[in-house]
Amino acid sequence: MATLLFHDRYLDYDFGPEHPFSPVRQQMVVSLLDALGHPVDAASPPVASRGHVRRVHSDQFVRTVEAASDDGTAPAQAWDYGLDTGDVPVFAGMDTATRGLVGGTLHGATLIAEGTAHRVLQLGGGLHHAHRDRASGFCVYNDLSIAIDQLRNSGHRVAYIDIDVHHGDGVQALHYDDPGVLTISLHESGRYLFPGSGAVEEIGADAGEGSSLNVPLAPHTGPDSYREVFDRVVPYALKQFDPDVMVAQCGADAHFKDPLADLLLTSQTYEYLFQQLLTLADEHTCGRLLCTLGGGYHLDAVSRIWTLLALVVHDHERPSALPEAWRERWQDQISDPLPSTLHDPEPSFDVTRRSAITENNRQTSKQVLELMAPHWY
Secondary structure, three states, rough: EEEEEOOHHHHHHOOOOOOOOOHHHHHHHHHHHHOOOOOOOOOOOOOOOOOHHOOOOOHHHHHHHHHHHHOOOOOOHHHHHHOOOOOOOOHHHHHHHHHHHHHHHHHHHHHHHEEEEEEEEOOOOOOOOOEEOOEEEEOOHHHHHHHHHHHHOOOEEEEEEEOOOOOOOHHHHOOOOOOOOEEEEEEEEEOOOOOOOOOOOOOOHHOOOEEEEEEEEOOOOHHHHHHHHHHHHHHHHHHHHHOOOOEEOOOOOEEEEOOOOOEEEEEEEHHHHHHHEEEEHHOOOOOOOEEEEOOOOHHHHHHHHHHHHHHHHHHOOOOOEHHHHHHHHHHOOOOOOOOOOOOOOOOOOOOOOOHHHHHHHHHHHHHHHHHHHHOOO
């Protein structure tokens, strides 16, 4: 039995109508689940305290976020902390709104640590770019690292798996020297995409050396190559690390429709990845798995992918057709016609050098495993 976490306060994390990190994405998912006969009966998590946030963020950074949140006016030092930028504009109530998301992910970690739940879906969060003293990439506070910190304080070894198209740089940095946290990020190469990090050579530091894995993928990587790399690296790494809990950031922006990146995954690929995460959790952590959302900026694709995530986590049947009433409700939010099916129609990609891309990704995954081998034996 899965536990789903959601609260209307999540929708307060809103940078404005023109910003891609829009709460409309969650609204579409909740309404689609309802239209499919699975209304969201979610556990209502508490708002995280500022004390919780200070577990991984500096006091001055938190104070700056608070100051910017009073009336949505950025203090003079905002830029020093990654605030009042195009990616992270300030807005009134930002501190409370972000702590609302943190509270959900933290609550999920607490339920798992206490043994109250095993499989948890946090229908929000995934703010993996936030650093100790800097907001970045649409992310203010790092809910994932705060939750991982909670699990570590409960004595758990944590494997963090990030399938967002962008490198999970904030989570990696916050746990880079902790041998009890394994971070695995599959992402489009930082040579071409924000945040410019996530090279295979980033393997951790000090006591944590060998506990950070990065698989930078070539632009235009398609479903087959992505699945091949995932299956080659992730199960093996989990077997070597032997975690107690898995935490997954399930960003949907590696989809071929996403406007901010260049990978070519399909909804079918995502369903496969979600199933794999559940299987791997059953094999390695007695089913203890905490999933969050993350990136995803094409409203059609992201709403269907995260609905698939909820259906998979709850072991619900995946219907073929989308309810017509739901499509009519949301069509005016989408420039292209909404599809009639939950899954993508089989796309046809005209990608030159497909074999070269596949071989590049194979060599990358081989290099990752070779770099990690001395730390695993």
